[in-house]
Amino acid sequence: MTGGRFHAPRPLARSRAPHPVVVLRWLRASVLGTVAVTALLYLVVANRGGEEIAAARRTTTAIQHIGAAYDEAGKANDALRAVSLSKAIDLTGTSNDFAAATARVTSHLTSAAEGNAAGRQGLSHIEFVQGQLTMCVQMANTAVLDGVPGVTRARDALDDAPEYDGRAPVPFTGGLRQSLRDLQELEVQARHDRLRSGWRDPALLRPLFLGPVAVMLLLVCATGYIVVHHFRRLPGPALVVALLATASIGVTMCTTDPLAPAVALPVLAAAGALAYLAYRPRLAEYRFPRS
The missing domain is CATH 1.20.120 (Four Helix Bundle (Hemerythrin (Met), subunit A))
Known part of the structure; x- marks a missing residue:
């Protein structure tokens, strides 16, 4: 300016x-x-x-019950083997040890169903294993009339090996003990999946x-x-x-x-x-x- x-x-x-x-x-x-x-x-x-964690803890308890049922099934098998060796099944029956062990298997399976994490599939397999247990008990009871061959069939139902598809065993195709192991693996996998979801x-x-x-x-x-x-x-x-x-x-x-x-x-x-x-x-x- x-x-x-x-x-x-x-x-x-x-x-x-x-x-x-x-x-x-x-x-x-x-x-x-x-x-x-x-x-x-x-x-x-x-x-x-918290819901997933609480459910996983219940499943952990169920897995422990299945493991205990597996051990009791082994005791039932041992009891039948002892009866078979005595060759006096017509006099002694299947023994109190067998009856007590199978009763504990039933109790553990009932408790395991409460913590099932595998949904309907898990419940279906638990019912299948319970059916196997019932069949084993019935076969053992009829072994009193059939003698040692009947005891052998009952033991096979308890401890039979699974069928194989190639090199891989097919789950739930073996005896009661193998089915319990398959059931335990199923619940372990279900717990693993639950803890890694949501x-x-x-x-x-x-x-x-x-x-x-x-x-x-x-x-x-x-x-x-x-x-x-x-x-x-x-x-x-x-x-x-x-x-x-x-x-x-x-x-x-x-x-x-x-x-x-x-x-x-x-x-x-x-x-x-x-x-x-x-x-x-x-x-x-x-x-x-x-x-």
Whole structure:
């Protein structure tokens, strides 16, 4: 403009890097945030995945009952062998040991049905095995009239080998003991599938829980860098312990046997407290006036 004065352009203000204490405050908030996110994820997954875990534990009990039934079937077979060797089955019958062992097999199979995880297929096979047991008992009872050959047939029904399709045995084609073993393998596989489905799927759990742990690790490394290079101090162990505590919860949640809330939540609370206290000495060195 004519008659006016020209002013030299002002230099652009330099953008100043934030003070290390400010950065530490950001890092502290971020670390506490990752601990809080881990706790929130734990509550959600523990609530939604609790049904699968409870069912898997019932199936574990059922598997133990099937294993016990297998052992009792072996005792029943031993009792029949002893009767066969005595050659006095017409006088002694199948023996009390055989009757007691088969009764315990029935009891274990009934208990196993309550924890079945294989759905209708599992129940169908349990009923099939119960039918095999009934047939074995009937054959053993008729062996009193048939003598040793009848005992041999009853023992075959107990301990017969399975049929083979090539080199692979065909499930549920052998005697009672082999069928019990096949049933146990079926329930083990069903438990394995249940623990890896829905909210217990490792493909879902690993990113959910290991992601915050990885972020927290980066934040801890950044904190250590600032403390060493700007404050000329060595980082305290509290922050590392907080990281390890949080990581322990994240890792165990990706397994088939996560920690109970009574353990996990106090551990995460302790991790948060340690993380907060780890930053306190450095932040206490500077006090900024409130604007």
